[in-house]
Amino acid sequence: MSRNLKAHLALLGANLIYGANYSLAKEVVPAYIGPSGMILIRVCGAVALFGLLWVLKPEWPKREDTTRFLICAATGVAVNQLMFFEGLSLTTPIQASIILTANPVLVLLAAALIAREAITWRKTFGIALGLLGALVLLVQRDATSEGTNIPLGNFFILINALSYSLYLVLVRKLMAKYRVITVMTWVFLPGLLMVAPFGIGQFNAVNWNGMPDHILYLVGFIVIGTTFLAYLLNAYALVSVSASVVSAYVYSQPFIASLIALSMGKDSLHPSFIVAAFLVFSGVYLVSAAPLKSKEKSQT
Numbered sequence: 016m017s018r019n020l021k022a023h024l025a026l027l028g029a030n031l032i033y034g035a036n037y038s039l040a041k042e043v044v045p046a047y048i049g050p051s052g053m054i055l056i057r058v059c060g061a062v063a064l065f066g067l068l069w070v071l072k073p074e075w076p077k078r079e080d081t082t083r084f085l086i087c088a089a090t091g092v093a094v095n096q097l098m099f100f101e102g103l104s105l106t107t108p109i110q111a112s113i114i115l116t117a118n119p120v121l122v123l124l125a126a127a128l129i130a131r132e133a134i135t136w137r138k139t140f141g142i143a144l145g146l147l148g149a150l151v152l153l154v155q156r157d158a159t160s161e162g163t164n165i166p167l168g169n170f171f172i173l174i175n176a177l178s179y180s181l182y183l184v185l186v187r188k189l190m191a192k193y194r195v196i197t198v199m200t201w202v203f204l205p206g207l208l209m210v211a212p213f214g215i216g217q218f219n220a221v222n223w224n225g226m227p228d229h230i231l232y233l234v235g236f237i238v239i240g241t242t243f244l245a246y247l248l249n250a251y252a253l254v255s256v257s258a259s260v261v262s263a264y265v266y267s268q269p270f271i272a273s274l275i276a277l278s279m280g281k282d283s284l285h286p287s288f289i290v291a292a293f294l295v296f297s298g299v300y301l302v303s304a305a306p307l308k309s310k311e312k313s314q315t
Contacts, residue, residue, distance in 0.1 A: 022255040026264040029248035034268045036241045037108035040100070043233050047226055050100035051210070052217025053237065058092060058207045060238035061246065062200070069200040074193060076201050083185060084201050091182030092206025097213060098175035105168025109288055112268045113148070114172045116295045119262040120145035121180035126258065129184050137301050145298025151291040183258035186250075195250045 044053050076084055103111050120142050189198045252261055 018255050022252040025248040025252045026256075026261060029245040029252075030264045030268055032240045032245045032248075034112070036237065037103065037112050037268075039233050040103060040237055040241070041108055043230055043237065044100055045104040047230050048221050048234070049214075049217030050104045051097060051214040052221060053100055053214075053234075054096045054210050055207075055214030055218045056234065057096060057238055057242040058203060058210050061203045061242045062207050064239070064243045065196060065200040065203055065247075068196045072194075072196075074197040076193065076197070080189065080192070083189060085205055087182055087186045087189065087198075087202045088205040089209060090178045091186060092203055093209035094178040095175055095182060097210060098171045098178065102168045102171030102175060105164040106172060107165065110165065110169055111172045113288065113292050113295060114169055115176050115268060116265050116292075117145045117148070117173070117298070118176045118180055118265045119259060120298055121177050122183055122258050122262040125180045125184040129181075141298040141301030143298070144294050144301065148291045148294030148296075148298060151287060151294065180262065183253070183261055187253050187258055190250060190253045195247065195254065199246060199250055 040053075044050050048056070099111075123138060124142065186198065186202070189202075249261055
């Protein structure tokens with residue numbers, strides 16, 4: 016099995032986990048654990064698991080990379096995760112998953128600003144379509160859904176997507192320099208210090224004794240699956256493929272999340288969702304598709 020194929024299989028696995036997480040996490044947050052408290056639990060678990068693997072073969076980051084590690088901790092752990100769970104507690108699983116399909120568009124913008132990659136008219140039009148689709152959901156209100164403040168929740172999800180896009184562009188340079196476990200350990204460790212002040216109050220308020228067994232299992236899935244395993248799979252893939260390829264797999268999440276949410280009765284489909292999905296998917300296709308000249312060259 017080629018290294019490239021392994022990377023794509025890793026990405027497929029990570030996005031299956033992320034797709035399931037929308038509805039499964041909604042069972043836990045905020046009914047049993049506050050959003051910020053859940054993030055603190057996630058990051059603590061990730062630090063323990065990644066740290067356990069790191070101590071088996073320690074590798075220390077170089078001083079010149081400290082700033083990049085800290086920025087990746089902020090964008091990939093603190094802002095990313097806090098905004099996701101705060102947003103998911105206010106909006107619905109399907110709307111959150113559709114907004115996150117704008118991630119490839121945001122990765123393109125981040126790459127253009129940070130790596131100075133050119134943006135063509137086709138990509139610019141794709142960005143406009145993707146952002147328009149996100150705005151359709153940002154103003155959507157549905158009194159019949161589980162969301163308690165859908166516009167605000169969708170805004171938080173959009174911030175989450177932007178933060179994670181910056182993380183994907185910035186962390187790839189670290190992946191090329193250090194082992195995957197080293198990067199994950201030293202991204203999550205400062206990330207823990209960043210999220211602790213926000214989550215400690217909600218963490219202390221958790222009633223563990225009164226929590227049903229199936230909720231405890233879901234907490235375990237969120238920590239081990241969505242945090243440790245999914246981050247590890249994405250990091251492994253980043254060694255072999257670009258941040259744009261990693262972000263492109265976000266396209267699968269709305270379908271996975273929608274199927275699970277609908278099967279659990281946690282959400283319902285509305286015409287505005289379909290319109291928003293069409294706009295976002297059209298935008299990300301225009302952004303991600305190779306130019307026709309490049310395709311012709313590859314076939315000769």
